[in-house]
Amino acid sequence: MNNDSDNSFIAQALPAFISEAHEQIAMLEQLLLQLEDAPGDRELLDALFRCAHTVKGSAGIFGLDRVVAFTHHVETLLDQLREGKLALSPELSTLLLQSNDQIRALVGAAQDSQAESAEALHERDALVQRLKSACTAPDVAPADEAQHAQALGGARCWHLSVRFGPETFRNGMDPLAILNYVRGLGAIPRLACDASAVPALDAIDPETCHLAFEFSLATAASRTEIESAFSFVRDDCTLHLLEPGASPREFVALIDAMPDNPRLGDILIAVGAISRLQLEQALKVQADDTGSGGAAVPLGEILEARSAVSPQVVGAALQKQRKQRESGATAPGDDNRFIRVHADRLDAVINLLGELVIASAGASMLARQARQGSLIEANQQIGTLVEEIRNGTLQLRMVPIGETFSRFRRVVRDTASELGKDVLLDIVGGETELDKSMVERIADPLMHLVRNALDHGLETPQARSAAGKSPQGKLTLSACHESGSILIRIIDDGRGINRQKVLERAWERGLVEPGVTPSDDEVLKLIFEPGFSTAEKVTNLSGRGVGMDVVRRNIEALRGTVSLNSDAGQGSRIEIRLPLTLAIIDGFLIGVGPSKFIFPLDAVVEVIESRPTATALDERGRSLVELRGRVLPLVSLRNLYALDSPPPERCSVVVIQSASRRFGVMVDQLLGQHQTVIKPLGRMFRSLRGMSGSSILGNGEVALIFDVAALGELAAGGGARAAATTPVTAAGGS
Numbered sequence: 001m002n003n004d005s006d007n008s009f010i011a012q013a014l015p016a017f018i019s020e021a022h023e024q025i026a027m028l029e030q031l032l033l034q035l036e037d038a039p040g041d042r043e044l045l046d047a048l049f050r051c052a053h054t055v056k057g058s059a060g061i062f063g064l065d066r067v068v069a070f071t072h073h074v075e076t077l078l079d080q081l082r083e084g085k086l087a088l089s090p091e092l093s094t095l096l097l098q099s100n101d102q103i104r105a106l107v108g109a110a111q112d113s114q115a116e117s118a119e120a121l122h123e124r125d126a127l128v129q130r131l132k133s134a135c136t137a138p139d140v141a142p143a144d145e146a147q148h149a150q151a152l153g154g155a156r157c158w159h160l161s162v163r164f165g166p167e168t169f170r171n172g173m174d175p176l177a178i179l180n181y182v183r184g185l186g187a188i189p190r191l192a193c194d195a196s197a198v199p200a201l202d203a204i205d206p207e208t209c210h211l212a213f214e215f216s217l218a219t220a221a222s223r224t225e226i227e228s229a230f231s232f233v234r235d236d237c238t239l240h241l242l243e244p245g246a247s248p249r250e251f252v253a254l255i256d257a258m259p260d261n262p263r264l265g266d267i268l269i270a271v272g273a274i275s276r277l278q279l280e281q282a283l284k285v286q287a288d289d290t291g292s293g294g295a296a297v298p299l300g301e302i303l304e305a306r307s308a309v310s311p312q313v314v315g316a317a318l319q320k321q322r323k324q325r326e327s328g329a330t331a332p333g334d335d336n337r338f339i340r341v342h343a344d345r346l347d348a349v350i351n352l353l354g355e356l357v358i359a360s361a362g363a364s365m366l367a368r369q370a371r372q373g374s375l376i377e378a379n380q381q382i383g384t385l386v387e388e389i390r391n392g393t394l395q396l397r398m399v400p401i402g403e404t405f406s407r408f409r410r411v412v413r414d415t416a417s418e419l420g421k422d423v424l425l426d427i428v429g430g431e432t433e434l435d436k437s438m439v440e441r442i443a444d445p446l447m448h449l450v451r452n453a454l455d456h457g458l459e460t461p462q463a464r465s466a467a468g469k470s471p472q473g474k475l476t477l478s479a480c481h482e483s484g485s486i487l488i489r490i491i492d493d494g495r496g497i498n499r500q501k502v503l504e505r506a507w508e509r510g511l512v513e514p515g516v517t518p519s520d521d522e523v524l525k526l527i528f529e530p531g532f533s534t535a536e537k538v539t540n541l542s543g544r545g546v547g548m549d550v551v552r553r554n555i556e557a558l559r560g561t562v563s564l565n566s567d568a569g570q571g572s573r574i575e576i577r578l579p580l581t582l583a584i585i586d587g588f589l590i591g592v593g594p595s596k597f598i599f600p601l602d603a604v605v606e607v608i609e610s611r612p613t614a615t616a617l618d619e620r621g622r623s624l625v626e627l628r629g630r631v632l633p634l635v636s637l638r639n640l641y642a643l644d645s646p647p648p649e650r651c652s653v654v655v656i657q658s659a660s661r662r663f664g665v666m667v668d669q670l671l672g673q674h675q676t677v678i679k680p681l682g683r684m685f686r687s688l689r690g691m692s693g694s695s696i697l698g699n700g701e702v703a704l705i706f707d708v709a710a711l712g713e714l715a716a717g718g719g720a721r722a723a724a725t726t727p728v729t730a731a732g733g734s
Helices: 003-037 042-061 065-082 090-111 118-134 142-151 175-183 223-228 231-236 248-256 264-270 276-291 299-306 311-327 343-370 373-396 402-419 436-457 461-466 499-509 520-528 548-557 708-716
Strands: 156-164 186-193 212-219 237-242 398-400 423-428 433-435 473-482 485-492 561-567 571-579 584-592 595-600 604-610 622-627 630-636 651-658 661-667 669-677 691-696 702-706 725-727 729-732
Touching: 003 042, 003 090, 003 402, 042 065, 042 090, 042 223, 042 231, 065 090, 065 118, 090 118, 175 186, 175 212, 175 231, 223 237, 231 237, 276 299, 343 373, 343 584, 343 669, 373 398, 373 669, 398 402, 398 436, 402 423, 402 436, 402 473, 433 436, 436 473, 436 485, 436 548, 436 571, 499 520, 520 548, 520 561, 548 561, 584 661, 595 669, 630 708, 651 669, 651 708, 661 708, 669 691
Parallel strands: 423 473, 595 702, 622 725, 630 661
Antiparallel strands: 156 212, 156 237, 186 212, 398 433, 473 485, 485 571, 561 571, 584 595, 584 669, 604 651, 622 630, 651 661, 691 702
């Protein structure tokens, strides 16, 4: 391949490297924070070293010298921590976290062609000096590491077998560059290229890789360090390592894992059991015996006698050769491989899937209108398959929220240190899954709430001790699935909220008429009003009167709700409730006159019947009803939204569960379960209370989707002023 092709491939593969590197850097940060709680944990130290080494090795393949040079200093310090020459201290942990930030900045600038600023260069040089000063031994340049290890007598000779996949070149990788990097781990006394898989020149595709290498590596590096040199092409190659002094059983296992290689000698060379010279000598002996008129001695016996090859290894090679000749089997594929898919492509598939759901609903409706049993049955089968495809596709976008929660370990550590507070972060339910698009959009509101809890909620160690509490405060981030949605809680055991102070500030700002004292819940809701703040002074964290209203607005834009509870002196709890996905949900379709509406199916509890003339409604269509001895708020959609249609003789009541609240909704028709593709509301309708989106039905009609939390507030507010309570009877669960 020429240089232009190499540069083109490198440019195409660079975004993938940057994405991979950022994952390793994020993992490195989380491991550092975990290590602060367990400074002597060898597994964490080894994992830290592997992360840094992977970033360094991958950067070396792409020629990112600044990343390689700086990460090498970090790697040296981590190695001394791993060997027990240094003990992790808070200062050393801070230095490593700052160095990790520097690696992140260098990787992020990999695509930036602008020259590095003098300030950035000075900052990096200062970190390098601090890293060198922290080490107990002189630093060793990367190119001299192997020689340094060999001088100490620590080098061992490994055997490596690597076969690069056909897509290696197309994915922007250069096998020779990788081998050059491996050479930096030590010395390569012997290397052979296996050309058996290379096709004839007239049939070869220059963009398809057929390279395979067998070589020895003298190095003091561990198996993990050697394997990490191939980490960036791990999905594009088959790699086998044999440790020095490997047993015959290990050679047998390597032979079994080999791809096609029909000749006995080639198999034994490939696994490192013999050298090419030993094979040539054995073949010469075999030829001499045959030429002298004697019976041809099997090659395996000659190798056993002259090269001390284990009979077990020769037998395994012969068995491999026999199986290949009998079945002609090819190398098995790796069924457990992972692939990366660009988020935009996945979004496009989900958008098309939404259109497929709508089209399927339309076809089912036409089939029912035609009253043809076979057509109805066929459409039902298609609908079932579409639903399975929908569930499987949406599952592809689900990611654990713990990845987002883990980002806040660094935020809590640095912010608490800045404020002079001692805070323990506890993460609960990190395995709870949520749509990736939702996770990305909830990160900023969560960041503000966490910083707000650290600044306003948790006290200093002195203040906590004076209040009879533990000097260390506790901040808990938790997540769980509940009623078809995800519930996120931010809980602190701090001072709580001074309701009187909130009320006085609300009087000052005109949010509440002076002298009027709302309920405790209403007072806490004032915190989410625009411009509201109780901070006495402006700091880097708070006091500017922005934030909580933006948090509420961003969460509501995700069809979610946020609520606040607080006990003075005990702490505060913020609850965020979000739908699991923003794309497609199971809905329950109802009708009021000619209008159609959809409830999220997970929020529907049951259906009951009532006569509209027997229910006394207020001017907003609200009332109270009794259901099995419990009072249930009730709201009429016809009255609430002023729908211009005559009421039916009988109506149904759909019982809805929203968080810990239940309420009833009076409807005219129950139209059953409906796969609902969520479409955003237009700008004109965004101020419509109780609605979170819209959907297109199979016949082209538009149905509005209810925000059950907002609708529940409309049902509860004013329901107590209803003139009467009417008992109703259950008609059956939905």
